[in-house]
Amino acid sequence: MLIALLIIIVGFLGLIWGADKxxxxxxxxxxxxxxxxLLVGLTIVAFGTSAPEIFSSAVAAIENKPELAIGNAFGSNLFNVGVVLGISALIKPLRAPVTMLNKEIPALLLVTFATGLLLLDLHLGVLDATLLLAITAFLTYQLVKYQLNPKKDPHET
Structure with a gap:
């Protein structure tokens, strides 16, 4: 048990060092x-931190464990939005750009709402998956396009 605890501690230290880098x-x-x-966070960092969930859920789907695949996706998002932002703000208050109110937050809500609608029949098939991927690709494209060429909002200060 001591070896297992030591491995966990070393793993956490490696995780902290890796996160810093x-x-x-x-x-x-x-x-x-x-x-x-924000653009790098919305794309490269988002994909990098989501890669473990993608692979874990894919393996769960292959192994015919749909509850694990779906639970992983929802749990990860709940944890990222609630706990990760909460802890980050406890450490140092976060100031979000004003564009989050009309760009990133609606995108997050749209994907979440679409997923909920598609799961009303308790089944997520190939067509549903294609639709989710298309919505996400389109929203990511729009967010990247906006970040690369922001238009001044007359309501921004």
């Missing part, structure tokens, strides 16, 4: 590309 690299990439850190 990941944030450092993502910030540097945004600066070097001359783009908003």
């Amino acid at each position: 990941f944030v450092e690299g993502a910030s540097g990439l945004a600066k070097n590309l001359g783009v908003s850190p």
Whole structure:
């Protein structure tokens, strides 16, 4: 048991070190590309942190464990939005860009709502998956396009 505990502690230390380097690299990439850190967060960091969930849910689907695949996706999103942002704001209050109110938050709500609608029949098939991927690709494209060429909102200060 002591060895297992030691492995967990070493794993957490590695995770903390890796997270620090990941944030450092993502910030540097945004600066070097001359783009908003939000853009890098919405794309590269989002994909990088979602990769484990993608693979875990894919394996669960292959192994015919749909509850695990769906639970992983929903649990990860609930945890990321509620706990990750909550802990981050406890450590240091976060100031979100004004565009979040009319760009990123509606995109998150739309994908969540679409997923809920598609799951009303308790089945997520190939057509449903294609629709979710298309919606997500379109919204990501729109968010990236906006971040690369933001239009001044007359209500922004």
